[in-house]
Amino acid sequence: MIYNEEFETLPREALKALQLKRLQQTLQRAYHTIGYYKRSLSATGVSPQDVISLDNLRNLPFTTREDVRKNYPFGLFSVPMSNIVRLHATTGTSGRSSVFSYTRRDIDTWTELNVRSLVAAGVTKNDIVHNAFSYGLLPVGLGVHYGTEKIGASVIPMSDGNTKRQITLLQDFGPTVLCSTPSYALHLAHEGESQGVNMKTLQLRVGIFGGELWSDATRDAIEDAFSIRALNIFGISEIMEPGIACECLEGRHGMHIFEDHFLVETINPQTGEVLPEGDEGELVFTSLTKEAFPLIRYRSGDISRLITEPCRCGRTHVRMERVLKRCDDMLTIRGINIFPGQIEAILQEIEGVSTDYQLIIDKADALDTVELHVEVGEKYFAEAGGVKELQAIEKRIVKDMKDYLSIPPRVKLVAPQTLAQKKAKVIDKRII
Protein backbone atom coordinates (compact mmCIF):
# COMPACT_ATOMS: atom_id res chain seq x y z
CA MET A 1 0.00 0.00 0.00
CA ILE A 2 1.10 3.54 -0.69
CA TYR A 3 -0.01 6.38 1.54
CA ASN A 4 0.86 9.42 -0.52
CA GLU A 5 0.36 8.11 -4.04
CA GLU A 6 1.02 11.49 -5.65
CA PHE A 7 4.44 12.11 -4.13
CA GLU A 8 5.66 8.58 -3.60
CA THR A 9 5.12 7.64 -7.23
CA LEU A 10 6.03 10.99 -8.78
CA PRO A 11 7.77 10.43 -12.15
CA ARG A 12 11.54 10.90 -11.75
CA GLU A 13 11.65 14.04 -13.92
CA ALA A 14 8.95 15.76 -11.90
CA LEU A 15 10.61 14.57 -8.70
CA LYS A 16 13.93 16.12 -9.78
CA ALA A 17 12.24 19.40 -10.58
CA LEU A 18 10.54 19.39 -7.19
CA GLN A 19 13.84 18.58 -5.48
CA LEU A 20 15.61 21.47 -7.22
CA LYS A 21 12.90 23.92 -6.27
CA ARG A 22 12.95 22.76 -2.66
CA LEU A 23 16.74 22.73 -2.57
CA GLN A 24 16.86 26.33 -3.73
CA GLN A 25 14.34 27.32 -1.08
CA THR A 26 16.28 25.47 1.60
CA LEU A 27 19.55 27.13 0.57
CA GLN A 28 18.00 30.58 0.54
CA ARG A 29 16.55 30.05 3.97
CA ALA A 30 19.70 28.56 5.45
CA TYR A 31 21.89 31.29 3.95
CA HIS A 32 19.77 34.12 5.21
CA THR A 33 18.79 32.80 8.63
CA ILE A 34 21.72 30.71 9.86
CA GLY A 35 25.02 32.48 10.36
CA TYR A 36 26.93 29.24 10.07
CA TYR A 37 25.61 28.54 6.58
CA LYS A 38 26.13 32.11 5.44
CA ARG A 39 29.78 31.82 6.44
CA SER A 40 30.37 28.32 5.11
CA LEU A 41 28.70 29.00 1.77
CA SER A 42 30.46 32.35 1.39
CA ALA A 43 33.79 30.69 2.16
CA THR A 44 33.36 28.39 -0.84
CA GLY A 45 32.27 31.27 -3.03
CA VAL A 46 28.83 29.83 -3.66
CA SER A 47 25.67 31.76 -3.17
CA PRO A 48 22.23 30.13 -3.18
CA GLN A 49 21.27 31.61 -6.56
CA ASP A 50 24.27 29.85 -8.15
CA VAL A 51 22.53 26.53 -7.62
CA ILE A 52 20.55 26.10 -10.81
CA SER A 53 20.69 22.34 -11.13
CA LEU A 54 20.89 19.40 -8.74
CA ASP A 55 24.44 18.80 -9.98
CA ASN A 56 25.49 22.10 -8.44
CA LEU A 57 24.91 20.54 -5.05
CA ARG A 58 28.38 19.03 -5.16
CA ASN A 59 29.93 22.50 -5.00
CA LEU A 60 28.44 23.11 -1.58
CA PRO A 61 30.32 22.35 1.63
CA PHE A 62 29.43 19.33 3.75
CA THR A 63 27.90 19.62 7.19
CA THR A 64 29.36 17.18 9.69
CA ARG A 65 28.19 16.01 13.07
CA GLU A 66 31.09 17.99 14.50
CA ASP A 67 29.69 21.14 12.86
CA VAL A 68 26.37 20.48 14.54
CA ARG A 69 28.06 20.08 17.91
CA LYS A 70 30.16 23.18 17.48
CA ASN A 71 26.90 25.09 17.15
CA TYR A 72 25.48 23.56 20.32
CA PRO A 73 22.79 24.07 21.34
CA PHE A 74 20.76 26.32 19.03
CA GLY A 75 23.30 27.72 16.56
CA LEU A 76 21.91 25.94 13.50
CA PHE A 77 18.27 26.78 14.02
CA SER A 78 16.63 28.61 11.17
CA VAL A 79 13.62 30.02 12.99
CA PRO A 80 13.14 31.83 16.31
CA MET A 81 12.24 29.73 19.34
CA SER A 82 8.69 31.08 19.19
CA ASN A 83 8.20 29.04 16.01
CA ILE A 84 9.75 25.90 17.44
CA VAL A 85 7.42 23.42 19.06
CA ARG A 86 9.87 20.68 19.94
CA LEU A 87 13.49 20.11 20.89
CA HIS A 88 15.23 16.76 20.72
CA ALA A 89 18.85 15.85 21.35
CA THR A 90 21.25 12.96 21.10
CA THR A 91 23.03 11.69 24.19
CA GLY A 92 26.23 13.32 25.39
CA THR A 93 27.61 15.92 27.74
CA SER A 94 27.23 19.64 27.08
CA GLY A 95 28.58 20.53 23.67
CA ARG A 96 28.96 16.90 22.75
CA SER A 97 25.43 16.16 21.73
CA SER A 98 23.42 17.25 18.73
CA VAL A 99 20.32 19.31 19.37
CA PHE A 100 17.58 19.52 16.79
CA SER A 101 14.25 21.23 16.63
CA TYR A 102 10.94 21.08 14.84
CA THR A 103 8.36 23.61 13.83
CA ARG A 104 4.74 22.53 13.81
CA ARG A 105 5.07 21.86 10.10
CA ASP A 106 8.24 19.78 10.68
CA ILE A 107 6.25 17.62 13.10
CA ASP A 108 3.58 17.22 10.43
CA THR A 109 6.22 16.20 7.88
CA TRP A 110 7.78 13.76 10.33
CA THR A 111 4.35 12.32 11.04
CA GLU A 112 3.58 11.88 7.36
CA LEU A 113 6.89 10.14 6.68
CA ASN A 114 6.21 7.74 9.53
CA VAL A 115 2.74 7.14 8.16
CA ARG A 116 4.31 6.32 4.80
CA SER A 117 6.65 3.80 6.47
CA LEU A 118 3.86 2.15 8.44
CA VAL A 119 1.53 2.00 5.46
CA ALA A 120 4.34 0.52 3.36
CA ALA A 121 4.45 -2.25 5.96
CA GLY A 122 0.72 -2.79 5.56
CA VAL A 123 -0.41 -1.08 8.76
CA THR A 124 -4.04 0.09 8.76
CA LYS A 125 -6.38 1.64 11.31
CA ASN A 126 -7.36 -1.86 12.41
CA ASP A 127 -3.89 -2.59 13.72
CA ILE A 128 -2.50 -2.34 17.23
CA VAL A 129 1.10 -1.16 17.24
CA HIS A 130 3.38 -2.20 20.10
CA ASN A 131 5.93 0.60 20.02
CA ALA A 132 9.05 -0.45 21.92
CA PHE A 133 11.23 2.26 20.44
CA SER A 134 12.59 4.56 23.10
CA TYR A 135 10.47 7.59 23.98
CA GLY A 136 12.12 10.71 25.24
CA LEU A 137 14.82 13.11 24.22
CA LEU A 138 15.78 10.77 21.41
CA PRO A 139 13.14 11.11 18.73
CA VAL A 140 12.51 7.56 17.48
CA GLY A 141 9.63 6.44 19.68
CA LEU A 142 7.61 9.60 19.13
CA GLY A 143 7.98 9.47 15.36
CA VAL A 144 6.40 6.03 15.17
CA HIS A 145 3.83 7.10 17.75
CA TYR A 146 2.60 10.03 15.65
CA GLY A 147 2.53 7.96 12.50
CA THR A 148 0.45 5.27 14.13
CA GLU A 149 -2.10 7.70 15.56
CA LYS A 150 -2.36 9.55 12.26
CA ILE A 151 -3.27 6.29 10.52
CA GLY A 152 -5.85 5.66 13.19
CA ALA A 153 -4.23 2.49 14.40
CA SER A 154 -3.89 1.97 18.17
CA VAL A 155 -0.47 2.65 19.59
CA ILE A 156 0.86 1.09 22.79
CA PRO A 157 3.59 3.51 23.90
CA MET A 158 5.77 0.87 25.55
CA SER A 159 9.19 2.45 25.05
CA ASP A 160 12.10 0.08 25.71
CA GLY A 161 12.76 -1.81 28.94
CA ASN A 162 10.37 -3.50 31.38
CA THR A 163 10.66 -6.64 29.30
CA LYS A 164 8.37 -8.78 31.46
CA ARG A 165 5.57 -6.24 31.21
CA GLN A 166 6.09 -6.05 27.46
CA ILE A 167 5.65 -9.81 27.15
CA THR A 168 2.49 -9.65 29.23
CA LEU A 169 1.01 -6.93 27.02
CA LEU A 170 2.07 -8.71 23.85
CA GLN A 171 -0.15 -11.55 25.03
CA ASP A 172 -2.98 -9.57 26.62
CA PHE A 173 -3.40 -6.66 24.17
CA GLY A 174 -2.70 -8.71 21.08
CA PRO A 175 -0.76 -6.12 19.08
CA THR A 176 -0.38 -6.93 15.40
CA VAL A 177 2.66 -4.75 14.73
CA LEU A 178 5.92 -4.64 16.66
CA CYS A 179 8.32 -1.68 16.43
CA SER A 180 11.71 -1.74 18.15
CA THR A 181 15.40 -2.11 17.61
CA PRO A 182 16.17 -5.53 16.13
CA SER A 183 18.23 -6.54 19.15
CA TYR A 184 15.43 -5.67 21.54
CA ALA A 185 12.99 -7.69 19.44
CA LEU A 186 15.25 -10.71 19.73
CA HIS A 187 15.60 -10.10 23.44
CA LEU A 188 11.81 -10.05 23.79
CA ALA A 189 11.63 -13.32 21.88
CA HIS A 190 14.24 -14.99 24.09
CA GLU A 191 12.67 -13.74 27.30
CA GLY A 192 9.21 -14.77 26.17
CA GLU A 193 10.37 -18.24 25.28
CA SER A 194 12.16 -18.62 28.60
CA GLN A 195 8.87 -17.76 30.31
CA GLY A 196 7.17 -20.46 28.33
CA VAL A 197 5.31 -18.09 26.01
CA ASN A 198 4.97 -19.24 22.44
CA MET A 199 5.98 -16.05 20.66
CA LYS A 200 4.99 -17.47 17.28
CA THR A 201 1.33 -17.61 18.24
CA LEU A 202 1.01 -13.97 19.29
CA GLN A 203 -1.20 -11.78 17.11
CA LEU A 204 1.86 -10.07 15.62
CA ARG A 205 1.89 -9.94 11.83
CA VAL A 206 4.67 -7.56 10.93
CA GLY A 207 7.55 -5.79 12.63
CA ILE A 208 9.33 -2.57 11.78
CA PHE A 209 12.86 -2.42 13.05
CA GLY A 210 15.71 0.03 12.94
CA GLY A 211 17.97 2.23 14.98
CA GLU A 212 21.02 0.02 14.72
CA LEU A 213 23.02 -1.97 12.23
CA TRP A 214 21.47 -5.34 11.56
CA SER A 215 21.89 -8.08 9.01
CA ASP A 216 19.54 -10.34 7.12
CA ALA A 217 20.64 -13.17 9.42
CA THR A 218 19.17 -11.22 12.33
CA ARG A 219 16.11 -10.53 10.24
CA ASP A 220 15.69 -14.28 9.65
CA ALA A 221 15.99 -14.90 13.38
CA ILE A 222 13.32 -12.28 14.20
CA GLU A 223 10.95 -13.46 11.49
CA ASP A 224 11.30 -16.99 12.74
CA ALA A 225 11.02 -16.17 16.44
CA PHE A 226 7.73 -14.26 16.07
CA SER A 227 6.54 -15.78 12.83
CA ILE A 228 6.23 -12.29 11.28
CA ARG A 229 7.56 -10.23 8.39
CA ALA A 230 10.39 -7.98 9.55
CA LEU A 231 10.97 -4.69 7.73
CA ASN A 232 13.79 -2.21 7.98
CA ILE A 233 13.42 1.53 8.50
CA PHE A 234 16.05 4.19 8.49
CA GLY A 235 16.60 7.58 9.98
CA ILE A 236 19.30 9.87 11.28
CA SER A 237 18.58 11.68 14.52
CA GLU A 238 19.83 15.03 13.24
CA ILE A 239 17.70 14.84 10.11
CA MET A 240 14.68 12.72 10.94
CA GLU A 241 14.50 9.45 12.80
CA PRO A 242 12.76 7.42 11.72
CA GLY A 243 11.47 8.98 8.56
CA ILE A 244 14.20 9.04 5.94
CA ALA A 245 13.62 5.66 4.33
CA CYS A 246 11.59 2.50 4.72
CA GLU A 247 11.18 -0.86 3.12
CA CYS A 248 8.03 -1.87 1.32
CA LEU A 249 6.49 -5.33 1.45
CA GLU A 250 7.96 -6.24 -1.93
CA GLY A 251 10.98 -7.87 -0.39
CA ARG A 252 14.40 -7.32 1.02
CA HIS A 253 15.57 -5.01 -1.69
CA GLY A 254 16.43 -1.85 0.13
CA MET A 255 14.58 1.05 1.71
CA HIS A 256 12.84 3.76 -0.31
CA ILE A 257 14.27 7.16 0.53
CA PHE A 258 11.57 9.83 0.74
CA GLU A 259 13.13 11.83 -2.02
CA ASP A 260 10.55 14.56 -2.07
CA HIS A 261 11.91 15.50 1.38
CA PHE A 262 15.57 14.50 1.19
CA LEU A 263 18.28 14.66 -1.43
CA VAL A 264 20.75 11.82 -1.22
CA GLU A 265 24.27 11.59 -2.58
CA THR A 266 26.90 8.88 -2.27
CA ILE A 267 30.46 10.04 -1.65
CA ASN A 268 33.87 8.59 -1.12
CA PRO A 269 34.27 9.14 2.64
CA GLN A 270 38.01 9.74 2.32
CA THR A 271 38.01 12.30 -0.48
CA GLY A 272 34.49 13.68 -0.37
CA GLU A 273 34.18 13.03 -4.11
CA VAL A 274 30.66 12.32 -5.34
CA LEU A 275 30.34 8.75 -6.60
CA PRO A 276 28.09 7.52 -9.38
CA GLU A 277 24.67 6.32 -8.21
CA GLY A 278 24.91 2.66 -7.31
CA ASP A 279 28.47 2.75 -6.03
CA GLU A 280 29.09 1.90 -2.41
CA GLY A 281 29.97 4.90 -0.30
CA GLU A 282 28.95 7.22 2.49
CA LEU A 283 25.43 8.56 2.18
CA VAL A 284 25.04 12.32 2.39
CA PHE A 285 21.61 13.86 2.94
CA THR A 286 20.24 17.32 2.34
CA SER A 287 16.90 18.14 3.89
CA LEU A 288 14.48 19.73 1.44
CA THR A 289 11.50 20.65 3.58
CA LYS A 290 12.72 21.01 7.12
CA GLU A 291 12.03 24.44 8.52
CA ALA A 292 13.58 24.64 11.98
CA PHE A 293 16.76 22.69 11.44
CA PRO A 294 17.69 22.32 7.78
CA LEU A 295 20.86 20.39 7.02
CA ILE A 296 22.85 20.77 3.85
CA ARG A 297 24.95 17.85 2.66
CA TYR A 298 24.94 16.20 6.06
CA ARG A 299 27.45 13.37 6.26
CA SER A 300 25.67 10.37 7.72
CA GLY A 301 28.72 8.18 8.32
CA ASP A 302 26.62 5.30 7.01
CA ILE A 303 28.07 3.19 4.22
CA SER A 304 25.48 1.98 1.75
CA ARG A 305 24.59 1.79 -1.92
CA LEU A 306 21.71 3.30 -3.83
CA ILE A 307 19.42 1.11 -5.90
CA THR A 308 17.95 2.99 -8.86
CA GLU A 309 16.03 0.19 -10.56
CA PRO A 310 12.27 0.73 -10.25
CA CYS A 311 10.57 -1.21 -7.46
CA ARG A 312 7.58 -3.44 -8.09
CA CYS A 313 5.67 -1.57 -5.41
CA GLY A 314 5.33 1.40 -7.78
CA ARG A 315 7.24 3.92 -5.71
CA THR A 316 9.61 5.94 -7.83
CA HIS A 317 11.88 6.85 -4.96
CA VAL A 318 15.41 5.50 -5.01
CA ARG A 319 16.24 2.79 -2.51
CA MET A 320 19.22 2.42 -0.21
CA GLU A 321 20.67 -0.91 0.80
CA ARG A 322 20.63 -1.73 4.48
CA VAL A 323 23.56 -0.16 6.33
CA LEU A 324 26.04 -2.74 7.49
CA LYS A 325 28.98 -0.54 8.35
CA ARG A 326 30.04 2.97 9.11
CA CYS A 327 32.95 5.10 8.06
CA ASP A 328 33.37 6.84 11.40
CA ASP A 329 33.77 5.70 14.98
CA MET A 330 30.10 5.93 15.90
CA LEU A 331 28.82 3.00 17.91
CA THR A 332 25.22 2.04 18.28
CA ILE A 333 24.57 0.40 21.61
CA ARG A 334 21.03 -0.63 22.47
CA GLY A 335 19.83 1.66 19.72
CA ILE A 336 21.72 4.64 21.09
CA ASN A 337 24.46 6.26 19.07
CA ILE A 338 27.59 7.13 20.95
CA PHE A 339 31.10 8.21 20.07
CA PRO A 340 34.30 7.30 21.89
CA GLY A 341 35.00 11.01 22.36
CA GLN A 342 31.88 11.25 24.52
CA ILE A 343 33.24 8.60 26.87
CA GLU A 344 36.51 10.46 27.14
CA ALA A 345 34.65 13.67 27.96
CA ILE A 346 32.86 11.90 30.80
CA LEU A 347 36.03 10.33 32.22
CA GLN A 348 37.78 13.69 32.08
CA GLU A 349 35.37 15.02 34.67
CA ILE A 350 35.91 12.16 37.10
CA GLU A 351 38.69 12.51 39.60
CA GLY A 352 40.68 9.37 40.15
CA VAL A 353 40.72 7.83 36.70
CA SER A 354 42.70 8.58 33.59
CA THR A 355 41.00 9.09 30.25
CA ASP A 356 42.53 5.89 28.92
CA TYR A 357 39.84 3.33 28.60
CA GLN A 358 38.73 0.31 26.71
CA LEU A 359 35.14 -0.35 25.79
CA ILE A 360 34.12 -3.93 25.18
CA ILE A 361 30.75 -4.46 23.54
CA ASP A 362 29.20 -7.87 23.31
CA LYS A 363 25.81 -9.47 23.36
CA ALA A 364 24.10 -11.50 26.07
CA ASP A 365 20.62 -12.79 25.46
CA ALA A 366 20.40 -10.69 22.29
CA LEU A 367 20.99 -7.49 24.26
CA ASP A 368 24.12 -5.43 23.98
CA THR A 369 26.42 -5.61 26.97
CA VAL A 370 28.97 -2.94 27.68
CA GLU A 371 32.07 -3.29 29.76
CA LEU A 372 34.23 -0.26 30.37
CA HIS A 373 37.78 -0.75 31.53
CA VAL A 374 39.19 2.31 33.19
CA GLU A 375 42.61 2.96 34.61
CA VAL A 376 42.99 4.00 38.24
CA GLY A 377 44.87 7.28 38.56
CA GLU A 378 48.22 7.19 40.35
CA LYS A 379 47.78 10.28 42.46
CA TYR A 380 44.23 9.42 43.43
CA PHE A 381 45.13 5.94 44.55
CA ALA A 382 48.16 7.20 46.46
CA GLU A 383 45.94 9.55 48.41
CA ALA A 384 42.90 7.35 48.88
CA GLY A 385 43.87 3.78 48.28
CA GLY A 386 40.80 2.16 49.71
CA VAL A 387 38.11 -0.17 48.47
CA LYS A 388 35.39 2.36 49.31
CA GLU A 389 36.97 5.11 47.27
CA LEU A 390 37.48 2.88 44.26
CA GLN A 391 33.94 1.58 44.45
CA ALA A 392 32.73 5.16 44.63
CA ILE A 393 34.58 5.87 41.38
CA GLU A 394 33.01 2.84 39.75
CA LYS A 395 29.56 4.01 40.77
CA ARG A 396 30.22 7.52 39.53
CA ILE A 397 31.32 6.25 36.12
CA VAL A 398 28.25 4.03 35.80
CA LYS A 399 26.00 6.91 36.81
CA ASP A 400 27.55 9.48 34.49
CA MET A 401 27.52 7.07 31.57
CA LYS A 402 23.87 6.39 32.30
CA ASP A 403 22.95 10.05 32.79
CA TYR A 404 24.78 11.44 29.76
CA LEU A 405 24.80 8.55 27.30
CA SER A 406 21.93 6.39 28.59
CA ILE A 407 24.31 3.46 28.66
CA PRO A 408 25.26 2.17 32.11
CA PRO A 409 28.31 -0.02 31.60
CA ARG A 410 29.82 -2.65 33.81
CA VAL A 411 32.92 -0.83 35.00
CA LYS A 412 36.14 -2.64 35.60
CA LEU A 413 39.01 -0.73 37.14
CA VAL A 414 42.28 -1.92 35.74
CA ALA A 415 45.96 -1.47 36.39
CA PRO A 416 47.71 1.05 34.15
CA GLN A 417 49.89 -1.47 32.32
CA THR A 418 46.83 -3.28 31.08
CA LEU A 419 45.49 -0.48 28.93
CA ALA A 420 48.88 0.60 27.69
CA GLN A 421 49.28 -2.84 26.16
CA LYS A 422 45.93 -2.67 24.44
CA LYS A 423 45.75 -0.64 21.30
CA ALA A 424 42.07 -0.70 20.48
CA LYS A 425 39.88 1.62 22.52
CA VAL A 426 36.79 -0.17 21.38
CA ILE A 427 36.35 -3.87 20.95
CA ASP A 428 33.04 -4.74 19.36
CA LYS A 429 32.45 -8.47 19.56
CA ARG A 430 28.89 -8.30 18.31
CA ILE A 431 27.83 -10.04 15.18
CA ILE A 432 25.20 -7.89 13.51
Next chain:
Amino acid sequence: MIVEQISVFLENKPGSLEHATRVLKENNINIRTLSIAETVDFGILRLIVNDVDKTNNVLKEAGFRVSKTTVVAVEVPDQPGGLHSIMEVLNKENINVEYLYAFVEKSGQNAVIIFRFDNPEKAIEILLAHKFTVVPGKQLYEL
Protein backbone atom coordinates in the same frame (compact mmCIF):
# COMPACT_ATOMS: atom_id res chain seq x y z
CA MET B 1 52.51 4.69 67.44
CA ILE B 2 50.97 4.33 64.00
CA VAL B 3 51.94 1.76 61.42
CA GLU B 4 52.26 2.39 57.72
CA GLN B 5 50.64 -0.15 55.48
CA ILE B 6 51.24 -0.40 51.78
CA SER B 7 48.08 -0.81 49.69
CA VAL B 8 48.47 -2.05 46.15
CA PHE B 9 45.75 -2.00 43.52
CA LEU B 10 45.40 -5.37 41.86
CA GLU B 11 43.37 -5.95 38.79
CA ASN B 12 41.23 -9.05 38.97
CA LYS B 13 43.09 -11.16 36.46
CA PRO B 14 45.52 -14.07 36.60
CA GLY B 15 49.09 -13.08 37.31
CA SER B 16 48.58 -9.70 38.91
CA LEU B 17 49.34 -10.90 42.45
CA GLU B 18 52.30 -12.91 41.18
CA HIS B 19 53.66 -9.79 39.51
CA ALA B 20 53.49 -7.87 42.79
CA THR B 21 55.15 -10.60 44.85
CA ARG B 22 57.84 -10.97 42.18
CA VAL B 23 58.70 -7.28 42.44
CA LEU B 24 58.94 -7.63 46.23
CA LYS B 25 61.16 -10.70 45.95
CA GLU B 26 63.48 -9.12 43.41
CA ASN B 27 63.92 -6.16 45.71
CA ASN B 28 64.51 -8.29 48.74
CA ILE B 29 61.50 -7.03 50.62
CA ASN B 30 60.19 -9.06 53.48
CA ILE B 31 56.47 -9.19 54.15
CA ARG B 32 55.51 -9.17 57.81
CA THR B 33 51.86 -9.78 57.19
CA LEU B 34 49.28 -9.15 54.52
CA SER B 35 45.68 -9.35 53.56
CA ILE B 36 43.72 -8.93 50.37
CA ALA B 37 40.46 -7.09 50.05
CA GLU B 38 38.59 -8.24 47.02
CA THR B 39 35.61 -7.03 45.07
CA VAL B 40 34.19 -8.46 41.88
CA ASP B 41 36.49 -6.42 39.70
CA PHE B 42 39.60 -5.64 41.66
CA GLY B 43 41.55 -6.38 44.77
CA ILE B 44 43.68 -4.38 47.14
CA LEU B 45 46.72 -6.07 48.56
CA ARG B 46 47.57 -4.75 52.00
CA LEU B 47 51.10 -5.26 53.17
CA ILE B 48 53.12 -4.65 56.28
CA VAL B 49 56.74 -4.82 55.17
CA ASN B 50 60.20 -4.33 56.55
CA ASP B 51 60.86 -1.25 54.39
CA VAL B 52 57.83 0.88 53.65
CA ASP B 53 59.41 3.56 51.46
CA LYS B 54 61.39 1.14 49.37
CA THR B 55 58.32 -1.02 48.80
CA ASN B 56 56.35 2.03 47.82
CA ASN B 57 58.99 3.06 45.29
CA VAL B 58 59.72 -0.29 43.68
CA LEU B 59 56.05 -1.12 43.22
CA LYS B 60 55.38 2.30 41.72
CA GLU B 61 58.29 1.89 39.36
CA ALA B 62 56.91 -1.46 38.31
CA GLY B 63 53.71 0.34 37.29
CA PHE B 64 51.51 -0.44 40.27
CA ARG B 65 49.12 1.97 41.85
CA VAL B 66 50.34 2.18 45.44
CA SER B 67 49.33 4.08 48.53
CA LYS B 68 50.44 4.29 52.12
CA THR B 69 47.69 3.84 54.65
CA THR B 70 47.83 4.48 58.36
CA VAL B 71 46.88 1.47 60.47
CA VAL B 72 47.22 0.54 64.14
CA ALA B 73 48.81 -2.69 65.43
CA VAL B 74 47.65 -4.08 68.76
CA GLU B 75 49.23 -6.99 70.56
CA VAL B 76 47.05 -9.39 72.55
CA PRO B 77 47.70 -12.74 74.19
CA ASP B 78 47.06 -15.57 71.71
CA GLN B 79 44.18 -17.08 73.63
CA PRO B 80 40.39 -17.24 73.49
CA GLY B 81 38.88 -13.80 73.99
CA GLY B 82 42.06 -11.98 72.96
CA LEU B 83 40.47 -10.11 70.07
CA HIS B 84 37.19 -9.74 71.89
CA SER B 85 38.82 -7.81 74.72
CA ILE B 86 39.76 -5.12 72.20
CA MET B 87 36.44 -5.16 70.38
CA GLU B 88 34.57 -4.73 73.62
CA VAL B 89 36.45 -1.50 74.36
CA LEU B 90 36.14 -0.20 70.82
CA ASN B 91 32.44 -0.88 70.84
CA LYS B 92 31.95 0.86 74.15
CA GLU B 93 33.89 3.87 72.92
CA ASN B 94 32.04 3.87 69.62
CA ILE B 95 35.14 3.44 67.48
CA ASN B 96 34.43 2.12 64.03
CA VAL B 97 36.72 -0.51 62.51
CA GLU B 98 37.02 -0.29 58.74
CA TYR B 99 38.88 -3.58 58.45
CA LEU B 100 41.34 -5.74 60.34
CA TYR B 101 43.65 -8.66 59.88
CA ALA B 102 45.97 -10.50 62.22
CA PHE B 103 48.98 -12.71 62.59
CA VAL B 104 50.62 -14.67 65.39
CA GLU B 105 54.06 -13.60 66.52
CA LYS B 106 56.96 -15.98 66.06
CA SER B 107 57.12 -16.76 69.76
CA GLY B 108 53.55 -18.04 69.54
CA GLN B 109 52.64 -16.18 72.72
CA ASN B 110 50.96 -13.19 71.22
CA ALA B 111 48.84 -12.24 68.27
CA VAL B 112 49.14 -8.89 66.51
CA ILE B 113 45.99 -7.40 65.10
CA ILE B 114 46.21 -4.73 62.43
CA PHE B 115 43.30 -2.28 62.53
CA ARG B 116 42.23 0.34 60.08
CA PHE B 117 40.27 3.10 61.85
CA ASP B 118 38.72 6.28 60.55
CA ASN B 119 40.52 8.13 63.28
CA PRO B 120 43.69 6.23 64.26
CA GLU B 121 44.97 8.82 66.76
CA LYS B 122 41.82 8.69 68.82
CA ALA B 123 41.77 4.89 68.70
CA ILE B 124 45.36 4.70 69.92
CA GLU B 125 44.57 7.04 72.78
CA ILE B 126 41.67 4.87 73.88
CA LEU B 127 43.57 1.59 73.49
CA LEU B 128 46.48 2.91 75.54
CA ALA B 129 44.10 4.18 78.20
CA HIS B 130 42.76 0.64 78.46
CA LYS B 131 46.30 -0.72 78.83
CA PHE B 132 46.51 -2.46 75.50
CA THR B 133 49.89 -2.91 73.88
CA VAL B 134 50.01 -0.79 70.75
CA VAL B 135 52.95 -1.87 68.64
CA PRO B 136 54.79 1.05 67.01
CA GLY B 137 55.53 0.78 63.31
CA LYS B 138 59.28 0.70 63.71
CA GLN B 139 59.05 -2.31 65.99
CA LEU B 140 56.61 -4.11 63.74
CA TYR B 141 58.67 -3.66 60.56
CA GLU B 142 61.62 -5.29 62.25
CA LEU B 143 59.83 -8.20 63.85
